[in-house]
Amino acid sequence: xxxxxxxxxxxxxxxxxxxxxxxxxxxxxxxxxxxxxxxxxxxxxxxxxxxxxxxxxxxxxxxxxxxxxxxxxxxxxxxxxxxxxxxxxxxxxxxxxxxxxxxxxxxxxxxxxxxxxxxxxxxxxxxxxxxxxxxxxxxxxxxxxxxxxxxxxxxxxxxxxxxxxxxxxxxxxxxxxxxxxxxxxxxxxxxxxxxxxxxxxxxxxxxxxxxxxxxxxxxxxxxxxxxxxxxxxxxxxxxxxxxxxxxxxxxxxxxxxxxxxxxxxxxxxxxxxxxxxxxxxxxxxxxxxxxxxxxxxxxxx
Numbered sequence: 001x002x003x004x005x006x007x008x009x010x011x012x013x014x015x016x017x018x019x020x021x022x023x024x025x026x027x028x029x030x031x032x033x034x035x036x037x038x039x040x041x042x043x044x045x046x047x048x049x050x051x052x053x054x055x056x057x058x059x060x061x062x063x064x065x066x067x068x069x070x071x072x073x074x075x076x077x078x079x080x081x082x083x084x085x086x087x088x089x090x091x092x093x094x095x096x097x098x099x100x101x102x103x104x105x106x107x108x109x110x111x112x113x114x115x116x117x118x119x120x121x122x123x124x125x126x127x128x129x130x131x132x133x134x135x136x137x138x139x140x141x142x143x144x145x146x147x148x149x150x151x152x153x154x155x156x157x158x159x160x161x162x163x164x165x166x167x168x169x170x171x172x173x174x175x176x177x178x179x180x181x182x183x184x185x186x187x188x189x190x191x192x193x194x195x196x197x198x199x200x201x202x203x204x205x206x207x208x209x210x211x212x213x214x215x216x217x218x219x220x221x222x223x224x225x226x227x228x229x230x231x232x233x234x235x236x237x238x239x240x241x242x243x244x245x246x247x248x249x250x251x252x253x254x255x256x257x258x259x260x261x262x263x264x265x266x267x268x269x270x271x272x273x274x275x276x277x278x279x280x281x282x283x284x285x286x287x288x289x290x291x292x293x294x295x296x297x298x299x300x301x
Contacts, residue, residue: 001063003050008106010078010098012087019102020082021075022046024066031071033140033292034113037062038074038100040122040146041215042175042183044081045074047203048121048276053196061276064285070292071111075103077127079172079212090171092214093225096127097134104131104138115140117292121275122146122245123215126225133230141292142231145238145284146246146273149254151223153247156186156273161220168217172210177201187272188242191279200277228254234262236291238284240271264291 006021022045025031037049049072053059062072076083077099079091089095100118108114118139120128125147132139151157167173180201184192218225237255239246255265266287268275275284 001060001066003062006106006110008102010102014087017078017084017087019075019078019084019099020045021073021103021106022050022062024050024060024062024072026066026069026071032069033117034071034073034107034111035065035117035119035292036073036075036100036103036107038096038118038120038124038128039077039080040124041219042180042211043200043204044076044083044207046076046081047200047207049074051196051200051203051277053199056193056196058282058285059196059199061281061285065289068289070117071113073103073107075099081207088171089212090214090217091212093123093126093130093218095214096123097130100127100131101135104135108138114138117141117143119143119145119288120147122273123219126215126218129226129231132233133227136232139233141234141236141294143236143238143288143291145275146240146243147237147251147254148219148245148247149224149226149228149250151219151247152250154245154250156244157219160216164217164220167213167220171213173213173216174210175204175208177205180204183274184272184277187240187244191242191270191272192274192277193279196277200274226254228257229259231258232260234260234291234294236264236266236287238266238268238275238287240268240273240275240278242270242272245273262294262297
């Protein structure tokens with residue numbers, strides 16, 4: 001399925017910052033909904049959400065949802081992929097929420113959609129949640145995948161904190177093929193096929209050989225960044241069975257504080273951290289589709 005590239009600008013004290021967006025649309029006069037996908041700390045939007053792997057049907061979550069009749073978008077955060085990398089900043093979670101705001105405003109202007117179906121993974125979940133705290137009127141439904149709240153019970157963050165001084169000392173950190181493979185190896189082996197990991201690593205490295213440090217610094221030293229009581233929209237919390245970032249008890253406490261009665265806690269069997277690149281990726285699509293296509297309730301108290 002063909003996609004379309006789009007560009008928007010974010011206003012900053014240092015001048016405009018150009019952000020890259022990628023769109024794939026389904027058929028039909030009116031889409032079932034408009035999804036904005038928000039990527040994580042170490043890779044840009046298209047490798048995460050529009051990955052093409054021969055022999056792996058619907059490897060692209062954007063293709064799958066577009067074929068179901070949704071209008072799908074992803075955005076490269078500042079410092080990633082094709083978006084600007086010129087400012088001497090580490091591109092933290094708050095800055096990423098600014099990027100989501102710029103993307104949402106552009107989508108509203110281009111597609112006439114005021115309320116998004118929003119999905120964020122890992123630090124992208126924190127960016128999406130922070131945006132929703134600021135602009136609940138712009139979010140129809142919020143899906144938070146592989147998210148961390150306080151960091152309690154996260155072995156990955158425990159190990160990552162050992163390098164916190166290094167992350168604080170610079171704005172970018174190098175990435176390579178070995179690092180990207182480690183994303184799939186650190187929690188539980190064999191949850192993703194090698195050919196998918198290889199294709200994913202190739203797609204990421206075609207765009208970036210380094211990424212900002214800001215989300216790592218935030219997740220290692222500034223949690224919690226999100227107040228669940230301020231997420232006043234229908235919300236789904238997705239957690240992979242083997243995810244080393246998203247502690248189960250931590251997320252259950254977060255979930256209990258969500259105020260909207262339409263809320264879902266979804267545990268994804270056989271999944272570690274990078275949901276859409278796992279062997280059980282179709283399970284994730286199914287869960288998301290169910291959440292995004294829920295009918296409006298007939299009765300509200």
